[in-house]
Amino acid sequence: MSVIEGAARPHREQRQERRAELSAFLKACRARVRPEDVGLPPGPRRRTPGLRREEVAQLAGVGVTWYTWLEQGRPINASEQVLAAVARTLRLDTAERDHLFRLAEVRTPQDGPASPTLDRTSQVILDALSPLPAAICNGRFDILLHNAAYDALFPGATRPRGPGGRRNSMWCAFTVPDCCNPFLNRDAELPRMVGVLRGGYGRHVGEPAWEEFLRDLCEASPAFRELWARQEVAPPRNARKVFRHAAVGELRFEASYLTIPAAPECYLVVYTPESALDRERMERLVAGERVPPVDHVH
Structure with a gap:
């Protein structure tokens, strides 16, 4: 050959x-x-x-x-x-x-270069947004950069445990047990997230990194496997996210997704507290010591 x-x-x-x-x-x-x-x-x-x-x-x-x-x-x-x-x-x-x-390999006006380019100012911007949790992710929901507030709220995604763990919010949402999962309104949000993932996958069918991620997540989560089989596609949009943390209780946010021209397949997600109480709880979480998000371990 x-x-x-x-x-x-x-x-x-x-x-x-x-x-x-x-x-x-x-x-x-x-x-x-x-x-x-x-x-x-x-x-x-x-x-x-x-x-x-x-x-x-x-x-x-x-x-x-x-x-x-x-x-x-x-x-x-x-x-x-x-x-x-x-x-x-x-x-x-x-x-x-x-x-x-x-x-079908027919180019659309929205298609652009696939290689993300994040310069050194990206982290500076993320840090300046604190105490609002914020992160930069790609179309596979990999967490590329994040600030301290995001880490305090969602450590299961930023600090995965075990040999199969990933710095990926989708992976955390589907594989962390209910008792330890900080992301509460999953029944409402996970079908939409999988639809957004399906849309991103259309650009990367056959690429080893994507195929490996999907294969591993299908094996790790029957719930993901069922949603993925539906072949549903959804556009990215602002969404309500509900989290819990052992230190402060429940926190409700509006998640806003902002595009990054230099990295078309990446986005900035910023969580804005729904109420003054949610903001006060988030500020306490960021200012306080790093308390584990759950009160037990497996």
Whole structure:
């Protein structure tokens, strides 16, 4: 095998994985659209929920064979206009549409360079935000930088324990036991977070670091595995976060996500206390000694 062939093999394998992800995503989206949602009669009994392939093709104005091959993940060319028609037919929102484009390897205006660039002022800015917890994360929810307030609030993510631990807020939210998990409103927030992760994954299908992270988290958390299998995509948006700490009790925040032009796939998250009491508790937590967030150990 030549050097060129050896270098090309990982790229071919990555494209195959991307196509498999495209296939799974399109099938899941098609199953979620009812015929009556797009003006079609329910018709005779259907073997599976949602639209048939031929119905998607008809509504999108494309050939049945072409759409079938697209959904099967075959290596076919797709233009922006045709993919946009498929996205409209499947009633995809902006985040889902961008995800479709990336899986089909059609560039969108939002796509930019993938390599993050964080200069030395990033940490200075984070430190100046204290006592507001703040961190810079990437699309995989890895915590790249954080301030002391974030560390005091969320040590399970910034100081992971055990050989499989990661400095990653998603990993902490899914793998730390309920009794020790500082993140309380997970039932409301975790589906959204997994949807945001799915959107980021569209840029990185087949990349070893992403595939390893997803494989490990699926093995570590049945709850994550179930949410990931839904193929749902969500856009980043401000969210309510509820934490608890043994030293001060419950704290409620509005999490704001800010983009970083120099690092398009990274974001700054800042937690703003919901009330004066929440702010006072956060200030006490930052000013006081480092009290463990829970009152017991396993």
